[in-house]
Amino acid sequence: xxKYVLKRLLAAxxxxxxxxxxxxxxxxxxxxxxxxxxxxxxxxIDMLIERAHLDKxxxxxxxxxxxxxxxxxxxxxxxxxxxxVPAFQVLANRIPVSLQINLISLLISVPIGIVAGIVAALQKxxxxxxxxxxxxxxxxxxxxxxxxxxxxxxLAYKLKLFPILYQPSAVGALRLKSMVLPIAALSLxxxxxITRYLRGELIEVLGSEYMLLAKTxxxxxxxxxxxxxxxxxxxxxxxxxxxxxxNIVGGxxxxxxxxxxxxxxxxxIKSINANDHSLTVATLMFYAMxxxxxxxxxxxxxxxxxxxxxxxxxxxx
Amino acid sequence: xxxxINDEIVLDVQDLTVSFRGxxxxxxxxxxxxxxxPRGKTVAIVGESGSGKSVTAKSIMGILAGNxxxxxxxxxxxxxxxxxxxxxxxxxxxxxxIGLIFQDPLSSxxxxxxxxxxxxxxxxxxxxxxxxxxxxxxxxxxRDVGIPDVEQRFEHYPFQxxxxxxxxxxxxxxxxxxxxxxxxxxxxxxxDVTVQARILDMINELKYQKNLSxxxxxxxxxxxxxxxxxxxxxxAGKVVEYGTSEEIxxxxxxxxTWALLSSMPDMDSKExxxxxxxxxxxxxxxxxxxxxxxxxxxxxxxxxxxxxxxFKVSDTHYAATWLLHxxxxxxxxxxxxxxxxxxxxxxxxxxxxxRGEGNQ
Numbered sequence: 001x002x003k004y005v006l007k008r009l010l011a012a013x014x015x016x017x018x019x020x021x022x023x024x025x026x027x028x029x030x031x032x033x034x035x036x037x038x039x040x041x042x043x044x045i046d047m048l049i050e051r052a053h054l055d056k057x058x059x060x061x062x063x064x065x066x067x068x069x070x071x072x073x074x075x076x077x078x079x080x081x082x083x084x085v086p087a088f089q090v091l092a093n094r095i096p097v098s099l100q101i102n103l104i105s106l107l108i109s110v111p112i113g114i115v116a117g118i119v120a121a122l123q124k125x126x127x128x129x130x131x132x133x134x135x136x137x138x139x140x141x142x143x144x145x146x147x148x149x150x151x152x153x154x155l156a157y158k159l160k161l162f163p164i165l166y167q168p169s170a171v172g173a174l175r176l177k178s179m180v181l182p183i184a185a186l187s188l189x190x191x192x193x194i195t196r197y198l199r200g201e202l203i204e205v206l207g208s209e210y211m212l213l214a215k216t217x218x219x220x221x222x223x224x225x226x227x228x229x230x231x232x233x234x235x236x237x238x239x240x241x242x243x244x245x246x247n248i249v250g251g252x253x254x255x256x257x258x259x260x261x262x263x264x265x266x267x268x269i270k271s272i273n274a275n276d277h278s279l280t281v282a283t284l285m286f287y288a289m290x291x292x293x294x295x296x297x298x299x300x301x302x303x304x305x306x307x308x309x310x311x312x313x314x315x316x317x
Numbered sequence: 318x319x320x321x322i323n324d325e326i327v328l329d330v331q332d333l334t335v336s337f338r339g340x341x342x343x344x345x346x347x348x349x350x351x352x353x354x355p356r357g358k359t360v361a362i363v364g365e366s367g368s369g370k371s372v373t374a375k376s377i378m379g380i381l382a383g384n385x386x387x388x389x390x391x392x393x394x395x396x397x398x399x400x401x402x403x404x405x406x407x408x409x410x411x412x413x414x415i416g417l418i419f420q421d422p423l424s425s426x427x428x429x430x431x432x433x434x435x436x437x438x439x440x441x442x443x444x445x446x447x448x449x450x451x452x453x454x455x456x457x458x459x460r461d462v463g464i465p466d467v468e469q470r471f472e473h474y475p476f477q478x479x480x481x482x483x484x485x486x487x488x489x490x491x492x493x494x495x496x497x498x499x500x501x502x503x504x505x506x507x508x509d510v511t512v513q514a515r516i517l518d519m520i521n522e523l524k525y526q527k528n529l530s531x532x533x534x535x536x537x538x539x540x541x542x543x544x545x546x547x548x549x550x551x552x553a554g555k556v557v558e559y560g561t562s563e564e565i566x567x568x569x570x571x572x573x574t575w576a577l578l579s580s581m582p583d584m585d586s587k588e589x590x591x592x593x594x595x596x597x598x599x600x601x602x603x604x605x606x607x608x609x610x611x612x613x614x615x616x617x618x619x620x621x622x623x624x625x626x627x628f629k630v631s632d633t634h635y636a637a638t639w640l641l642h643x644x645x646x647x648x649x650x651x652x653x654x655x656x657x658x659x660x661x662x663x664x665x666x667x668x669x670x671x672r673g674e675g676n677q
Contacts, residue, residue, distance in 0.1 A: 209425040212380055213490065217439045218412045227438075228427050235429070307429055307474045 008299055011294045016285075023284040024062055027277050059186035065281075075285070076278025081270050088283035091264060095286070097168065098252055098263035101179060105186040106245055112187075113194025120137045120195060121202035122225065132195060141190035145254045152258070156181060166261040182259045186252060190244050197240050201233035208232075233308050246291040297311075324355030326497055327530045328377070333390035333400075335372050344600045346372040349390065351523065352547075354498065359524065359531040361545035361562075363538060363577070367597050369554040370534045371420075374502045376400070377532065378417050379407045395500075416491035420503040422484035427474040432486045433459075433471030439493040458489040461526075463519055466467060481512035485519070488553035492523065500532045501523075505540065517543060519636065538581050539621050547633075550574050553598050553608035560634030567658055570618075570628075570636035573609045575650045583657055591653065615640060615648050 014041060033054075035045045049055050053064045068074035075087040082090050120132040139147075156164040167178040205211065206229050214224040253265030260266070271279035303309045335347040347369040354360050362370045375381050377392055379399060392399040394410065402410075411417075419425040425527070426435060435456040440446060446454065452471075459467040462485040475483055484504060491499060501520065505513040517540060524531055533544050541548055548565040550558045550573065558571040569575055579591040595612040598604050604611065610620035619625075619639050628641035642649050649655065 111355075209419055209421060210427040213417075213419065213425050213487070214427070215380055216378060216412045216417050217490070218408045218442050219438075220408070228430070230430060232427065308476050 005300065005301070008296055012296050015292055016288060019288040020281075020285060021062065021106070023281050024057065024065060024289075027280050028058060028061070028285075030272075030275070032275050046269050069311065075282040078271070078276055078279045080274035080276040081267065081279055087279045089266065090279060091282055091286055094262055094267055097261060098256065098265065099191075101182055101186065101261065101263070102245070102252060104179070105183045106168045106190065107153070108183065109187045109190035109244070110194060110241060113191045114198060116195040116203065117198025118230070120199040121206060122221075124203055129199075133199075136192040136199075138194045139188045140196065143254075144185050144189055144257055147188055148181070148255055148258045151181050151185060164259075166259040168262055182255055182261060185255050185258075193240060193244070194237070198233060198237060201236055202229055205233045235302075238298055238301055238305070242294045243291070246287070246294045324358065326353045326491060327356045327394070328532070329391075329393040330373070330377070331391045331393070333373065333392065334388040335369070335376055336388055337382070337384050338384045338386065342601050343386075343423055346385075346554055346600060347376070347602055348603065350551070350554070350556055351390075352549050352556065352559065354530050354532055355546075356527050356530050357524075358546040359533050359544050360547045360549065361533040361541040362533060362549045362551055363535060363541055364551035365536055365577075365593075365597065367553075367600070368535075368551040370551050371502055373551075374417070374500050374532065374534050377500060378415060379404075379411055380417075382611075412439065412491075412496070412648075413494045414496055415498045415500060416494070416496035418484075418488055418491050418501045418504045420498065421507045422480055422487050423475075423507060425487055426483055428475055428534075430474070431471070432473055432478065432483075436486065436490050439490050443494050454493070455489070458493055459486070461492070461523070462486075462489045463515075464489075472625040479512075480508050481516060484508060484512075484516055488516075488520070488523075492527070495527065498532065499529045500534070500536045503536070504533075506535070506537070513540070517550075520544070532546060533647055534622070538566075538577060550577065553603060554600060555608065555637070557609065557638070558634075558636040560630065560636075564631065564634040567662060568630070568634070569650065569654075570630055570634075570641060571609075571638045572613045572640070575654055578657075579651055579654045591651075617645065 003169050022120040035048055053061050056064075065076065066214045073088065078085050078087050103248070114116060116132050116136075120129045123129040152164050152276070156162045162181050163174070166182060167175060202225075206225070211224060211229060214228045219227065231238065252261075252263060253268060256263040256265040257269060264283060268275075268287075269277065271283060330353070333347055333350045334345075336347055337344045350369065350373055351362060352362070362373060364370045372381070372385070372587060376385075376387060376592070377399065390400065392428075395411075395414070397406070398624045399407070399410070402551050426432065431437075433455055436458060437448070437451040440451040440454050441448065446453075456467045456471060459470060464482060464485050465469050469477070470482070475486070478486065484507075488504075501518075504520070505516050508516065520531070521544065531544075533541070535541060545562045548555070548559065548562050549556050550571065551567065552573050558565065558569065558574050560568075565574065566578070569578060575591045576591070580593055582590055593612060598608050604621070604623050605614070605624070607613070607620040607625055610616040613620065617639055624637045625637045627635040627637050627640075629635055630641070639645055650658075
């Protein structure tokens with residue numbers, strides 16, 4: 001198991017490095033520069049460019065960048081979005097905001113999705129299942145920002161039930177109230193995905209021979225489903241739920257903008273528009289790390305939950 | 318072996334008719350099957366894929382798929398008609414009084430639960446015992462079905478066991494509550510031949526030890542010969558011939574039984590292996606007359622028009638073929654089969670001589 005973990009960690013590190021190199025190169029290939037300001041004196045521009053090593057070839061630039069990251073944990077400094085603030089610090093200020101909303105969204109999505117999935121599977125092709133499945137198709141195929149806009153218009157603007165935008169400075173109930181709409185908009189798609197996936201898995205498991213055997217053991221339908229079907233169906237679910245966290249972070253790029261939430265997603269877009277390269281690379285790396293981290297988590301947790309991986313793995317090593 | 322039909326009957330299936338609702342219509346899987354299971358005996362139901370044998374077994378266990386309808390008939394067990402009782406009542410019979418061994422041991426165990434736990438679950442669900450007693454019972458059962466190192470195997474997951482071992486676990490589960498009746502639905506089909514023989518021997522041994530009455534479902538006549546006291550040959554949802562094992566093997570009367578027996582591989586013969594031409598009929602619209610007529614080279618005109626009734630061959634042997642009608646031409650079974658049966662009879666005689674008749 002230890003060998004397996006080390007192997008996975010090494011692979012993750014290599015992947016991260018490749019992403020970092022690509023991100024660094026691609027960002028610098030974009031046209032325009034933050035220093036294209038006609039009001040700036042040419043001498044100052046030259047000085048800034050030299051200080052950021054921008055006059056050197058790209059691989060030398062990358063070397064300086066890597067050196068900064070490794071030696072001083074310096075991911076560069078934001079020059080436009082929040083001038084003078086280290087990119088790392090900019091992110092560190094915003095991550096909690098994104099995380100808060102996304103975590104709540106995930107904590108809501110998973111149980112709702114699981115319950116809906118179980119109901120749909122047990123009621124296969126009956127009323128409840130049809131209703132759930134239609135909802136699932138709508139929520140999966142229509143992008144989240146459409147629902148976000150609709151909710152803003154009807155629930156917030158017309159009915160005045162919630163504030164239209166997120167209110168970071170508000171405290172207590174009002175702040176919570178302003179979080180309701182973004183969280184709802186973020187949760188629809190994950191709920192639908194979990195429901196659809198669990199329904200499919202459960203239907204397959206419920207039709208398996210060991211469920212028949214459970215029935216011949218005299219187990220009732222509910223008991224058999226909980227004891228035998230659910231655990232078997234939920235193993236592949238980890239593949240969906242854990243990476244969902246990364247997806248929710250990514251999806252919030254749009255949602256954060258719509259509700260003007262000062263989170264990581266907005267920073268990404270702002271920094272690209274402003275040619276704030278260091279910040280863009282740092283944000284990209286944040287996303288890459290979350291994705292790889294969750295993938296790693298899935299692989300490792302499989303080993304904990306699935307005896308076929310846990311016990312089977314021992315033999316080979 | 319002296320089989321008497323007046324043994325005590327533990328399971329009496331009468332005119333069982335089962336259909337499945339499908340998109341294109343009703344599939345008539347079982348069309349009026351009747352058989353009796355005497356106590357302590359084995360009844361084999363033989364037929365090719367789609368003949369309705371597994372559906373018959375599932376009806377007895379009450380585990381038919383949701384779109385199945387039992388149209389008519391009854392399954393009498395211990396004074397109850399199993400086609401009429403509620404699911405709640407059925408839970409007291411299924412697994413406790415009637416055990417089931419599935420076809421595929423690879424998929425009939427829960428892949429992520431320890432096999433020991435899968436056995437104790439059966440015991441704890443149905444008997445009032447402590448967990449520790451259940452464990453002891455499970456270990457005993459595992460020994461009974463010939464599993465070595467039971468303590469160790471108890472903690473294993475299904476994927477760590479071979480197919481034969483897994484089938485033994487399935488059998489142990491089926492026997493956990495000491496059922497009276499055991500239904501074996503092609504229990505050895507998924508196993509290789511050597512394992513198959515061992516499992517069959519074991520089932521036979523358990524039958525005498527625990528006085529089980531067995532319904533044995535298979536497409537493999539070779540397996541039947543060693544297992545069954547009575548054989549029912551099914552085709553297209555109907556029983557076409559039944560009798561004692563000897564009667565079916567040595568004196569078959571129905572052309573379908575002939576075809577089945579001729580298509581069995583034979584080590585001592587240089588003849589080409591015979592296949593039955595054609596395919597089974599579409600059960601959405603079963604043919605009017607004898608369902609086997611279109612594949613039967615002895616078919617007569619009446620076979621296409623009218624379903625033959627059962628003609629009596631002996632007190633225990635009946636066959637549904639017009640060939641047994643008094644007006645039918647004299648048709649003998651195929652030469653190949655005749656020769657084979659004669660050879661088998663000679664072997665059988667020598668075998669008995671060798672053993673001495675005294676111990677019968």
